[in-house]
Amino acid sequence: MAINLAIFASGTGSNAQKIIEHFKNHPVVQVTLVVSNNSRAGVLDIARNSGIETLILDKQRFRNGDGYVGLLKEKRISFIVLAGFLWKVPDTLLDAYPGKIVNIHPALLPKYGGKGMYGKFVHEAVLAAGETESGITIHYVDGLYDHGRIIFQESCSIDQGDDPDSLAMKVHRLEHLHFAPVLEKILLSLTDAKQDLK
Ligand code: GRF
Numbered sequence: 001m002a003i004n005l006a007i008f009a010s011g012t013g014s015n016a017q018k019i020i021e022h023f024k025n026h027p028v029v030q031v032t033l034v035v036s037n038n039s040r041a042g043v044l045d046i047a048r049n050s051g052i053e054t055l056i057l058d059k060q061r062f063r064n065g066d067g068y069v070g071l072l073k074e075k076r077i078s079f080i081v082l083a084g085f086l087w088k089v090p091d092t093l094l095d096a097y098p099g100k101i102v103n104i105h106p107a108l109l110p111k112y113g114g115k116g117m118y119g120k121f122v123h124e125a126v127l128a129a130g131e132t133e134s135g136i137t138i139h140y141v142d143g144l145y146d147h148g149r150i151i152f153q154e155s156c157s158i159d160q161g162d163d164p165d166s167l168a169m170k171v172h173r174l175e176h177l178h179f180a181p182v183l184e185k186i187l188l189s190l191t192d193a194k195q196d197l198k
Pocket of ligand 1: 011013084104172
């Protein structure tokens with residue numbers, strides 16, 4: 001069974017890049033679509049350079065319309081990965097993909113998540129609180145920001161002299177190391193479960 005992945009991203013797309021590389025020539029999983037709310041996002045260049053189809057979202061249609069469900073189903077997307085995607089996922093899309101949407105957050109949830117907690121704001125808050133460690137969280141997506149069930153976490157230490165930029169680099173390193181392999185595990189376990197049902 002082939003699994004078609006859509007990556008949703010709003011920015012540079014370094015995580016998307018890693019995921020695309022990881023699943024290149026994979027026997028089961030393929031990245032079929034890269035979706036963005038921002039027509040100038042770097043992630044779109046990454047997709048184009050890899051020959052992957054792209055889609056730019058219209059805010060009204062995404063939030064208050066069909067949530068692009070029909071189109072995603074038409075393209076046989078079976079799983080959605082949020083990799084630096086800043087819009088909240090509407091219920092229409094959540095309902096169409098139950099347990100099939102995951103996100104990565106650049107801190108150890110449940111702390112330092114929620115609306116407005118993205119990019120450097122997260123690292124600034126972590127440092128301001130005097131934490132001695134931060135890290136990454138991969139989690140299922142539900143109707144609230146950074147809230148769904150946690151799948152995987154990895155931490156890094158915060159050292160004296162760390163600033164938001166240096167902490168962001170540490171966290172990105174962890175993301176690039178773990179996101180794609182963790183995704184692969186989730187996706188392959190889905191195909192195993194299907195086989196068990198036969
Ligand atoms: C990552 O730090 C991710 O945790 C967060 O957004 C950032 C995206 O970075 N949700 P990039 O665009 O993949 O480089």
